[in-house]
Amino acid sequence: MSPERVLTDVDGRELSLSNLDKVLYPAVGFTKGQVLDYYARIADVMVPHLRQRPTTLRRYPHGVEGMSFFEKHAPNKLPSWISTIEVPSKSGEHEPIEYIDVKDRPTLLWAANLAALELHVPLWHVAKGKTLPTPPDFMVFDLDPGPGTTIVECCRVAQWLGEFLDRETLYAKTSGSKGLQLYSSVSRTDWERQSEKAHEIAQAMEREHASDVVSTMRKTLRNDRVLIDWSQNNSSKTTVAAYSLRARPEPTVSTPVTWQEIDKCAKGGDPAPLVFEAGEVLRRVDKFGDLFAPLVRPKPRSAKG
Amino acid sequence: MARATWSGFLSFGLVSVPVGLYTATSDQTIHFNQLHKGTSNRIRYKKVDEETGEELSSDDIVNGYPLGGGEYIVVTREEMAGAAPGKSELIEIQDFVDLEEIDPIFFRQSYYLAPKGKGADRAYALLLEAMRETKKVGIATLVLRDKEHLVAVRPAEKVLMLETMYFEDEIRNPEEELDTLPPLGHANERELSIAKKLIDSLTDEWSPHRYKNTYRQRVEELIEEKRAGHAVVHGAEDRPKSNVIDLMSALQASIDRTTAKRPTRSAARSTATKGTSLKVSEHREKKGTDAMTKADLLERAAQLKLDVSAKMTKDELVRAVNNAKAPAKKSARRGS
Numbered sequence: 045m046s047p048e049r050v051l052t053d054v055d056g057r058e059l060s061l062s063n064l065d066k067v068l069y070p071a072v073g074f075t076k077g078q079v080l081d082y083y084a085r086i087a088d089v090m091v092p093h094l095r096q097r098p099t100t101l102r103r104y105p106h107g108v109e110g111m112s113f114f115e116k117h118a119p120n121k122l123p124s125w126i127s128t129i130e131v132p133s134k135s136g137e138h139e140p141i142e143y144i145d146v147k148d149r150p151t152l153l154w155a156a157n158l159a160a161l162e163l164h165v166p167l168w169h170v171a172k173g174k175t176l177p178t179p180p181d182f183m184v185f186d187l188d189p190g191p192g193t194t195i196v197e198c199c200r201v202a203q204w205l206g207e208f209l210d211r212e213t214l215y216a217k218t219s220g221s222k223g224l225q226l227y228s229s230v231s232r233t234d235w236e237r238q239s240e241k242a243h244e245i246a247q248a249m250e251r252e253h254a255s256d257v258v259s260t261m262r263k264t265l266r267n268d269r270v271l272i273d274w275s276q277n278n279s280s281k282t283t284v285a286a287y288s289l290r291a292r293p294e295p296t297v298s299t300p301v302t303w304q305e306i307d308k309c310a311k312g313g314d315p316a317p318l319v320f321e322a323g324e325v326l327r328r329v330d331k332f333g334d335l336f337a338p339l340v341r342p343k344p345r346s347a348k349g
Numbered sequence: 350m351a352r353a354t355w356s357g358f359l360s361f362g363l364v365s366v367p368v369g370l371y372t373a374t375s376d377q378t379i380h381f382n383q384l385h386k387g388t389s390n391r392i393r394y395k396k397v398d399e400e401t402g403e404e405l406s407s408d409d410i411v412n413g414y415p416l417g418g419g420e421y422i423v424v425t426r427e428e429m430a431g432a433a434p435g436k437s438e439l440i441e442i443q444d445f446v447d448l449e450e451i452d453p454i455f456f457r458q459s460y461y462l463a464p465k466g467k468g469a470d471r472a473y474a475l476l477l478e479a480m481r482e483t484k485k486v487g488i489a490t491l492v493l494r495d496k497e498h499l500v501a502v503r504p505a506e507k508v509l510m511l512e513t514m515y516f517e518d519e520i521r522n523p524e525e526e527l528d529t530l531p532p533l534g535h536a537n538e539r540e541l542s543i544a545k546k547l548i549d550s551l552t553d554e555w556s557p558h559r560y561k562n563t564y565r566q567r568v569e570e571l572i573e574e575k576r577a578g579h580a581v582v583h584g585a586e587d588r589p590k591s592n593v594i595d596l597m598s599a600l601q602a603s604i605d606r607t608t609a610k611r612p613t614r615s616a617a618r619s620t621a622t623k624g625t626s627l628k629v630s631e632h633r634e635k636k637g638t639d640a641m642t643k644a645d646l647l648e649r650a651a652q653l654k655l656d657v658s659a660k661m662t663k664d665e666l667v668r669a670v671n672n673a674k675a676p677a678k679k680s681a682r683r684g685s
Contacts, residue, residue: 052596059596064603077603084596153596 054084057125057150061157068107068159071293074322076159079289082322083156087149089334090287094152096169098129098143100282101160108161108291115160118142126151129170131177134280145170161289164282169341177279180238182339184283185226185246186219186273190258190266195318198224199310201257201270204249211303215339218318220290220298224306225283227339235279242274286336289322297325300335355493356465357438359476359502359509366464366472368440370493370511373459379568440500440511442487448503451486455501455514462502462509473509480504 049062064077083090101115118128127145146152146163155163167180185205187198195218202224206214213228230238246259249272258269276283284290284298299320309318320328334340353369360366383392396405412429413421440462464473480487480503487502491511499514524530647666 050599051593052599053593054596058593061599064600065607067607073607075603075607077600077607081597081600081604084600 054150054153055148057123059123059150059154059157061153066107068104068161069293069295070107070109072295074295076157078322079159079161079295080153080156082289082295082326083152084149085326086287086329087152089329089337090285091146091148091152092334092340093286093336094146094163094165096129096145096147096171097165098131098141098170099146099155099285100164101144101155101158102162102164102291103158103160104291105159107159108293112291114164115158116141116143118144119158123154126154161291163285163288165285166279166282167277168279177235179232179234180230180277180279181341182227183230183238183242184276185242186276186283187224187226188219188271188273189222190269190271192268193270194315195222195224196309196313196315197256197270199306199318201249201253201272202226202306203310204253204257205245205272206303206306208245208249215300215336216303216306217286217298217300217336218296218320219284220288220296220320221284221292224318225298227336229339235277239274239277242277246272246274287325294319295322296320297322299325299328302332302335353463353465354460355491357440359440359442359462359473361442361476361487364472364476366476367466367469368462368473368509369465371461371463373461373510377562377565379565379572437490437492440489440491440502442489442502444488445480445483445485446488447484448486451501451514454520455499457498457513457515460511460513462511477504477509480509 049060050064051058051060053059061080064075064080066076067073068076068079098116102112103115104110104112118126122128127147128142129145130140130142132140144151144155146155166177167182167184168176168178169181170176171178187201189195189198202214202216205226209228215227217225217227219225233241243259246257250257250259256269258265258271259274261271261273261275275281286298286300288298290296290298297320299318301318305318309315353371355370357368358365359368384390385392396407396410397403398405412424412426414424415421464470489500489502491498491500491513493513499516501512501514503510503512
């Protein structure tokens, strides 16, 4: 007896949830209700990483084994309490795109109810009176293991990057898929400079560790190597958000991890300890809090309330 | 204030004034959503291949210029973009003409032209007053949304208006369109003068407020009546408020239903949070057996190493499984 729709109250907002019993991860029987449950519980630590960032939703209406689509444009029929961010097209030739601003828990659950399992955000945020895109908030290195490698090799590359750039400034999360992503806060830079700098760092790593690292997308070079994808440092690129679920067979999560865990994984040689599913991530947050908290910008002071 | 549709400069001769363009009219037609009869489900249009029925995304679709006989010349979006006029930031008045000279058939859509930014006001006011006193209209071209438009800039009481216009070749010739045109110049003088007198007697001042859209009023009344009579098909967004339930209870109810059917490792792990794991799993177990099918119950009984047979009724199986629940719970806890 699963009701098709339930009208719920989420922090004072009315949200109509549909098909809660539908299985979205067939291999393990993880349902849409469980997806919503995860997002409802993770919202407190996740939303600060989404707020004021034009969010792209990757929707899986028929579950992870069905077709998916990226949704940038906010649907026409939005609840009145959802905020959007209008981003002009780069060339100015197309209509601007209205993105969702996942500014609170009700908005996050609204997205999850659309079977938006994955949420992707850019490296910049919207600021009043600033032209978009604004300058980058972070530099990111997306470590993508090529054929024959796993997150274990990514951890080794992360260690080298940590030595090169200073561990104190780098924060790591799993991609929730196969790789690892390193973030560092930046200020007073522009996209061109940042992209160049990230490229140079990736090339330096490649020179130093030629048999383990590549900095170009060329498929043939990637066997047994980790790609340091520096090209993500571009205002039009998005990266999966911290704490987003991924559309893998299991409900894995892009999970912030400690340097200790990276060292252990690099040494131990087993990728399993760095695979986290929804339930484990909630327990980690209870234990560690938000490991990515240093990357959250202070909440903007609004003039009234 | 509304958002400007376009902003740029209005220029004539040596004067150039920064302006914004704002739609001057609004369509008040009542819009309906199409629904599947008997439900509140919206209708969606799909783009499909006429031959194969395959649903297509916009990436799969190109423009073909029909040559007849099933032949087409395919023009890609990139090629179209190449031919499009560049974005213009200028309404450059080329000529001034008398408004009476322009037949209303040329007018498409009216916009307000508003002065923008400091210092624009004075030049704008000067242009408006000069145009009003000379009773002239400025003719210019403007690129709006990738299309080139012929426009007329005309003075209204308080602002300058911009009317987008048809090009001459877009206007149809009545002699080509109509089968019969009346014979002119043969009217009887007396009849003509009576007709003119009748017109004079009916002549009044133009007062638009006297004319109402009576069809729209009737449709509005119809909708209001039906709403009052509760003949409303409820969509998801507007159910009565009494049905609103707390989010976490709704989710818990769903998780209870589904995990009872599917006692998987991952499901148990993911809901077991914040020290509530035991409570949740007990709750699930109790509700679970009732919701299970006979096959599920048999499988469960086999897991519990119970002595059951497929000949037992569902009720008997439920009882057997529930009686053996205590040890099952212990192993479930260890597994989570």
